[in-house]
Amino acid sequence: MEAIEPAYGAGVLLLIAAVAVALLLFLIMKVKIHAFVALVAVSLLTAVAAGIPLADVPAALMSGFSGTLGSVALLVAFGVMLGRLLEYTGGAQVLADTLINRFGEKRAPLALGIAALIFGFPIFFDAGLVVFLPIIFTVARRFGGSILKYGLPTAGAFAAMHAIVPPHPGPVAAADLMGGDIGITLLLGIPVAIIAWFVGAYLVGTRLGDRFDVDIPDLLFGEENAGVDETADGSGGSTAVRTKVPAFGVVLGLLLLPFLLIALNTVVGTLRTGGQIADDAAWASGLQLIGQTPVALLITVIAAVVVLSPGRFTIPAATKLMDEALGPIAAIILITGAGGMFGGVLRASGIGQALTESLSDVGLPLILQAFLIATALRVAQGSATVALTTTAGLISAQVAAEGLSDVKIALLVFAVAAGATVLSHVNDSGFWLVSRFFGMDEKTTLKTWTVMETTLGLAVFVLAALLWLVL
Numbered sequence: 001m002e003a004i005e006p007a008y009g010a011g012v013l014l015l016i017a018a019v020a021v022a023l024l025l026f027l028i029m030k031v032k033i034h035a036f037v038a039l040v041a042v043s044l045l046t047a048v049a050a051g052i053p054l055a056d057v058p059a060a061l062m063s064g065f066s067g068t069l070g071s072v073a074l075l076v077a078f079g080v081m082l083g084r085l086l087e088y089t090g091g092a093q094v095l096a097d098t099l100i101n102r103f104g105e106k107r108a109p110l111a112l113g114i115a116a117l118i119f120g121f122p123i124f125f126d127a128g129l130v131v132f133l134p135i136i137f138t139v140a141r142r143f144g145g146s147i148l149k150y151g152l153p154t155a156g157a158f159a160a161m162h163a164i165v166p167p168h169p170g171p172v173a174a175a176d177l178m179g180g181d182i183g184i185t186l187l188l189g190i191p192v193a194i195i196a197w198f199v200g201a202y203l204v205g206t207r208l209g210d211r212f213d214v215d216i217p218d219l220l221f222g223e224e225n226a227g228v229d230e231t232a233d234g235s236g237g238s239t240a241v242r243t244k245v246p247a248f249g250v251v252l253g254l255l256l257l258p259f260l261l262i263a264l265n266t267v268v269g270t271l272r273t274g275g276q277i278a279d280d281a282a283w284a285s286g287l288q289l290i291g292q293t294p295v296a297l298l299i300t301v302i303a304a305v306v307v308l309s310p311g312r313f314t315i316p317a318a319t320k321l322m323d324e325a326l327g328p329i330a331a332i333i334l335i336t337g338a339g340g341m342f343g344g345v346l347r348a349s350g351i352g353q354a355l356t357e358s359l360s361d362v363g364l365p366l367i368l369q370a371f372l373i374a375t376a377l378r379v380a381q382g383s384a385t386v387a388l389t390t391t392a393g394l395i396s397a398q399v400a401a402e403g404l405s406d407v408k409i410a411l412l413v414f415a416v417a418a419g420a421t422v423l424s425h426v427n428d429s430g431f432w433l434v435s436r437f438f439g440m441d442e443k444t445t446l447k448t449w450t451v452m453e454t455t456l457g458l459a460v461f462v463l464a465a466l467l468w469l470v471l
Contacts, residue, residue: 008051017346017380017427020046024342024426028442035432035442036331039338043345050349064344068429069337072126076329076336076433078297079130084325085304086254089312090245092134095255096142098248099135108139109206113153117194119259120161124168126433127293128158131255133437140216147216149209151438152452156201159430160456163384163417164196165189170385170420171413174392178399180409188410192463200459201452208448217439244311254304258296265291332436339429343382346427366402367415367468370395371461374419382427387420407471414464421457424450 008016020042027038040061047057086092103111112135120128132154140147166172166186175185265288271277277284289295305318313321364372370391377387392413399409424431425446435445 013050013349014380016046016049016349020049020342020346021426025442028426035335036338039335039342039426043338043342046342047345047349050345052345052349056348060345060348061341063348065337065341067344068340069333072336072340072429072433073333074294075124075127075297076130076333077326078294078301079127079133080325080329081301081322082131082254082297082304083134084321085301085308085318086251087134087138088321089308091251091254091308092138093142094245094248095135095251096138100139100142105143108143109150109153109209110202112136112139112150113157113197113202116154116157117161117197119255120158121165121263123158123259123262124293125155125158125162125430127258127297129155129433129437131258131297132158137216146209146213147438148212148214148440148448149206152205152209152448153197153202155434155449156205156452156456157197159421159453160193160197160201160460163388163421163457164193164414164460170388171417173385173389174413174416175409177389177392178396178409178412180413181406184406185410185413188407188467189414192414192460192467196456196459196463200456204452204455208452212444212448214438214440214444217437246308246312250307254300254307257300257303258293261291261296261299262293263291265296332433335436336429336432339382339427339432343427343429346381347383347386366395366398367412367465370412371415371419374416375422375457376419378420379423379425382425382429384420384424384428384430388416391416391419408468411464411468411471414460415468418457418459418461418464421460422454423457424453 023045024038024042027033027042028035043061043064044057047060048054052060083092086095099111099115100108112132115135116128116132119132123131136147136150136154140150162168162170164171166175166182166189171185171189172182174180175182268277268284268287268291272279272281272284290299301322305315309315309318373394374387374391377390378384381387395412395416399412404412426432426442431445431449434440434449435442440448
C-alpha cells in the first residue's frame, strides 16, 4: 500500500511513531504480552492514530504483513529444512571442523564472517543467515560461550553486503536513481563493506558476544547429535544409529548451490539489462527462474535429500525431519511478518513523505544530508530498502545539478546505505528475525543487534566521508 497524504505534520507523525514504539516495548518487555499480539495491536492503534482512513486500515495492515511474509516465509522454511538435514547428518559439524582446523578456535568468528562476506555477495541477508544457522550453532556448540560471539559477526557480514554492494537491490536502486555507475559502485563497495564489517561488526560483535551470554537455542535444530542420532523409520518408530558423515566437499557443494544459482540469475539479469541477451530469450528466463532465491533454496533442499539420504535416512525419515524443523519456526515467521506490518503502517501513514519534505533543504553538506535523511527514515519506518531508495530519489536532483562524478555518487550511495543500516529496532522485520533465530529477548536484541547495526552503519559513513574528502 502506498503512503497516503499525511494527515498531520512531520512533528506530530514522529510523536505518534515514538509513542507507538514505546507502547510496543512496554507491552512486550514489561507486560510480557506475546510479541505477535503486541505488534498487531500496536500496528492497528498506530494506523488509526496516524489518520489513515478507517476503511483503508485493513489494507495498510495486511500490505506490510503479507509483503514481509512473501519475502521471508519461504526463505526461512527452506533454510531450516536444509539446516536440519545438515545438522542431523553431521554435515554442519564437518564444515565447522574444517573451518576451525584451517583458522583455529580463536579465529572461528572471523572465519564465519569471512565466509558470510563471500556468500553474501549475491544472497540476501535473511536467506544467507538462515543457511548459515546450522554452521553458527555447530561452531558455538563445539567451543561453548554465547551464540552471539559467532552469530553477530556472521549476521553483520550479510547485512554489510546487502546494504552496500550491488547486485543487492538497495544500492542498485540508489545508484540508478542518482545516475551513478553500478560497476564503480560495486568495485568501491566491496572494500568499503569489508573494512566497515571488520570494524563495525566483527570487532563490536565479538565484544558484545563476550559481554552478553546468550545460550545456544535448540529451537530450530533440536539437541546436539554428535554423529549419533535416531533415524525415523517413517512409521513413528525410531532406531539409534551412527550416521555416515558426509564429506566436506558434499556439504560445501550444497551450500554453494544456492549461491551459484542466485549468482547465475544476477549475471543473466545484468546481461539482459545491458542488451547482451534478448529480453524474449526463453533459456535466459529459465535460468533466472531457478536463480530466484526461494526456487534456488527449494532446489537445494531437494538436492540435499537426494545426496544425503543414501545410508543415512529414508525419504519418509527426511520428511519427518523437515516437518520437525518447520514447527518451531511458525512463531518466528509470524512475528517477523508482524514487524513488517508495523513498519508498513508507519510508511502508509505518510511519515516518510513528511520527513523528506522537512529535511530536503537543511543546508548541510550533501553527503551528511544523505546520511541523516536515510537515518531519519530508517528510524521512523524500519525498512532499510525504503530508506535507501527514498533518500536517493530525494537528493537525485541535487546530485544532477552538481554534476558529481560516478565515484562521488558511489560514495553517496554508501552514505545513504549507512543511514539505512543504523538503529534497527522494533519496526524492522530483520530485528525480529535476528531476535528469534538467536533466542534473544527484545531488551538483549536492542543492546546487541541494534548496537552492532549502528556501529556498522557509522563505520560505512566514516569511510565514505573520508573518501569523499580525498577523491
